[in-house]
Amino acid sequence: MKKQTGFTLVEIAIVMVIIGLLLGAVLKGQEMITNARAKNIENEYNGIVAAIYSYQDRYRALPGDDNKADRFTDITACTDLCGDGDGTIEGVFGSTANVESRLFWLHLRNAGFVAGATNNQDQPNNTLTGIIGVSTGLTTADISISGTFVAFTKIPQNIALIIEARLDDGQSASGRIQGLKNSDNSTAANYATDELYNLFFTL
Template sequence: MKKQAGFTLVEIAIVMVIIGLLLGGVLKGQQIITNAKIKNIENDFTGITGAIYSYQDRYRALPGDDSRADKRFIPEAGVTISKGNGKNGIEGAFDTESDTDESRIFWLHLRAAGLVTGEPSSFDQPINAFN
């Protein structure tokens, strides 16, 4: 009798199970990474909200709208701390390029107060949603 070379059905089944387990593990790993990224963004938004409330509690003004910000914070050399108009609202366009619009100095006030990380003198915040 001639012996045939090849794989048995049991061997093929075992290989298929191993491939399935590997694929399942990779897909689950990707899901865990995606969920971690989403949670990180959620925590960032929560932190920003907390920073806004802390600023309001401490200075009785909205960041960006604070009419006394130029007197509250000691600017670094060559830096001007712009102030808002104090009308209880943050005015300005989301894509403004003016360093005096309240929507732009919002981050400057939060940074100068030490409530968010970053250089208080930096105007490197994005000027549109795609930056």
């Protein structure tokens, strides 16, 4: 009769320790990726702000609102490609029409402050596959922004929570960063549910 063998308690303990270490490494890796994604959004915002201020410093105008943008080679006439010079960026931030919120990107590209073709008005994608949009003033039943803002769409819940905690007050309806649900632009309720959100950073 053969003697039955099995794992000793020491061997089982060693296996459990190894499994624990592997799980810890995986979770830590996921946390690092999540933090990096949040940081990428922050860096994109800072880059847009720097581009706006650089444009204003050089041309004494707000990109998109610039009523003398025909100074650029690829903007031959102001009929449709210049703003009205009133100090605001008009139009919905995600618009597909020929409005100042899209001319914003055309002007920055022509000035060389944002990458892309100089005849392209399209909003760029953010690192999380949504878009980056800019406009002035946004009022809904849930949030109110009076000044110019930079919008980032399709931000996952965990990223939204990190950004709010790191840069603002953690509240979706107050502070310099406010948010709405991406699905229907309804209240974000402090990002309480696992879904995508639109974040609005006030300049």
